[in-house]
Amino acid sequence: MTEPTPTSAYPRVVLPLTGHRACGPAWRCDRCGEPWPCPTLRAAPTDAARRATMIPEFSRLTRQAVRDLRGRPDGPDPIAIVRRFLWFLPLTDSEARAVALRLR
Numbered sequence: 001m002t003e004p005t006p007t008s009a010y011p012r013v014v015l016p017l018t019g020h021r022a023c024g025p026a027w028r029c030d031r032c033g034e035p036w037p038c039p040t041l042r043a044a045p046t047d048a049a050r051r052a053t054m055i056p057e058f059s060r061l062t063r064q065a066v067r068d069l070r071g072r073p074d075g076p077d078p079i080a081i082v083r084r085f086l087w088f089l090p091l092t093d094s095e096a097r098a099v100a101l102r103l104r
């Protein structure tokens with residue numbers, strides 16, 4: 001597998017942890033099987049510049065995950081999904097709720 005060039009935003013975020021990816025509707029890490037974004041990915045260091053590149057991508061993923069996971073019998077509620085997918089942002093409860101409402 002060839003790695004994408006570091007010029008696009010998304011690979012810059014994920015590439016140091018190649019394989020720790022997921023997609024809907026299950027949102028479990030391909031590598032470790034944990035709910036994604038998995039602990040390994042979340043433990044990766046970020047800085048302000050990296051977080052700025054992550055916001056649009058993870059906002060899109062959060063919206064998709066809310067649609068996939070909402071209403072599942074044992075699934076997380078939309079606020080928990082927002083906190084999980086936007087872990088790198090310091091959201092208060094009311095801010096997370098506001099984001100969840102916007103992503104419906």
Ligand SMILES: [Zn+2]
Pocket residue numbers: 019020021029030031032033034038039040041
């Ligand atoms: Zn993982």
